[in-house]
Amino acid sequence: MHTNQDLYKNLLSRHSIRRYKHDLLGKEELLKISNFTQVVESLDDKNIFYFKLFEYQPETPSGKALGGFGRIMNPPYFMAPFINGNINSIVDLGFRTQQIVLDLWSKGIGSCYVGCVHRQNRVKQLLNLSNPIKIISFLIFGLPDKNQSLRLYQKISQVFTRSKKRLSYEELFLDHQLPENVRRNILVKKILEAGRYAPSATNAQPWRFNIKENQFTIFAHQKKIANIYDLEQGYSLHDTGICMANMSKAAQALGTAIRWCWVDADFNKQPSNGIDIPIAFFSLDDLRSNL
């Protein structure tokens, strides 16, 4: 029997796996994984989410779509998660994919995102996808090779991404402090901690928090000058969705629930650079009443 604390600890222990055993998963396990689309929660039912599941074979079109990181990490499997919908759908894409990451992790299956924003057109061409569909990242997965930390490239990638480091609350909160009432609220702090430790492209942690009158708001943090690899700053929206999923799953593990509401359900405009875009909010009072 797993206690709430076990589930929560397991969630926080997740880290990217870049080295895999070549044992294949059982048919039943794979079937369960391929049914995940029906199980994961959405932020918005109007968005259509699905993914394609592949065994990794470098010379096939899907293997080529995964690109250079595929050849370096050589995973047994990967998936290409997509979404079809308005601009908020990119947040929803991260939200849904991260639930899959956490579910896999709870079953002992490791994974690592492999971003593909800079190669979207090529990826869509190779996977036969038409244009309104959005893909931000692949997800490679399989049974972790426990010796991975000894591998040189793993060390190198950790140096580049400082993958164990996370921003402090002073850096994450828009007004640079964790409010006093939250500092003393263990449930809220644990949920925030799960958000803080969420994975993100280049470990940029492009989310920001604010609490006013017991309402928590999450923002997507955009860079002042967009990176040439991500001109539309898709990672910031996608990874904010990942952070929200970590918070939601932590809340569930602790026996409560978050009800996310969009700040602006219809924003279709392209976000402008250099600002924190309010994405979604929930009431802290609900956490206690949902316990």
Ligand SMILES: Cc1cc2nc3c(=O)[nH]c(=O)nc-3n(C[C@H](O)[C@H](O)[C@H](O)COP(=O)(O)O)c2cc1C
């Ligand atoms: C959207 C996205 C794209 C990513 N792309 C890559 C990638 O191409 N190669 C890689 O090694 N890691 C990639 N990562 C993994 C991040 O580097 C990693 O999540 C971050 O450094 C934090 O480390 P952790 O996941 O071990 O906590 C990606 C993560 C996200 C969320």
